[in-house]
């Protein structure tokens with residue numbers, strides 16, 4: 001039955017109402033939580049995902065902003081727009097209930113209630129919520145749901161749905177661990193090539209010689225280790241999608257080779273005289289910032305234009321507050337199942353710690369941290385001490401710059417300081433510990 005999986009919250013300051021509804025619903029639903037103090041609404045909503053909230057409209061003078069029921073309804077809708085709310089009201093207050101419907105409530109019940117009507121109303125709402133959730137999570141990559149409720153992720157979903165079915169080349173931009181791989185796979189899954197190969201190559205990690213042999217393939221005898229013919233990744237991906245990850249880390253020479261293949265739509269394996277036609281949809285990804293990609297000394301503009309018919313930017317997790325708790329719930333449920341654990345709840349202080357972390361390792365870091373929390377937690381309510389953030393993420397970010405070339409380091413530092421000081425030369429020079437003249441010399445040197 002639909003209700004068996006439902007989690008219901010009832011908020012009423014009348015203890016008798018709470019007891020009556022608890023007795024009625026407990027045998028039917030997965031869980032019923034009752035709350036006397038509407039001031040705890042946010043705490044309740046954050047600690048658990050409720051399918052339906054039953055909210056009384058007549059509280060005794062806790063808030064002086066017109067009707068309190070409407071006030072609390074607005075609070076619920078702000079904290080959890082997705083959750084269905086049923087208003088409970090006295091017959092004389094039906095006008096108020098109708099106003100509540102306009103403000104986002106899903107339905108209302110009149111006190112004294114009819115038990116059957118209560119059950120039917122909840123069942124209808126739970127059913128429609130389940131359908132909505134199915135639709136919302138329909139965006140998957142290899143059957144894994146892509147979770148996100150933030151405006152930024154909504155934009156990403158829209159782009160995947162719009163661009164996926166086309167053959168347009170896509171460039172995915174975002175820090176490490178933001179979900180670029182997942183998005184590339186989702187684009188492929190949403191394309192007419194979905195039943196053909198999806199081939200991923202981490203081009204940033206290939207040495208100069210491997211780059212050619214890996215991507216274009218080779219003929220037997222083309223070089224010492226070439227003991228037999230081998231297809232390159234372009235050919236393996238024929239008819240499907242080729243995903244080139246870390247494209248921002250390849251040399252200018254490699255960019256030229258790539259561009260030639262993309263322009264001619266054919267590859268010539270090393271040691272061969274015959275070009276092989278290729279039919280691929282190209283998706284590229286990089287964690288290099290878009291401003292850096294505009295640096296013509298490092299990136300050929302013609303290549304960037306070619307791979308970037310459409311770009312999809314995935315913002316870092318710290319800029320997607322709305323996704324953190326949602327993703328946390330998702331990962332915890334995945335690991336509950338994996339490690340055969342009872343369902344976990346989130347303590348309010350656990351949520352506070354989770355939300356105040358800035359996740360330099362993005363979703364990947366959140367995932368690892370929660371896997372550890374599920375394994376290590378003693379009880380079934382996750383506490384702040386269950387969240388152990390690794391210092392590695394932070395040190396990787398600060399200790400390993402994108403480049404180790406001294407000139408590049410100096411240029412990047414100057415750019416950063418200039419940006420921070422909104423282009424003010426005196427302030428920037430002072431911050432850099434050099435004279436204005438010295439700063440001008442460097443600006444000239446780096447063509448800034």
Ligand SMILES: Nc1ncnc2c1ncn2[C@@H]1O[C@H](COP(=O)(O)OP(=O)(O)OP(=O)(O)O)[C@@H](O)[C@H]1O
Pocket residue numbers: 145146147148174175176177178179180181182183245287327363364367
């Ligand atoms: N929106 C999301 N919903 C569910 N899981 C996600 C989401 N975003 C990322 N993940 C998970 O987080 C992990 C990291 O994601 P992914 O590998 O796609 O990131 P990436 O940006 O490609 O990282 P890198 O730049 O290091 O290659 C993966 O396990 C992925 O499944």
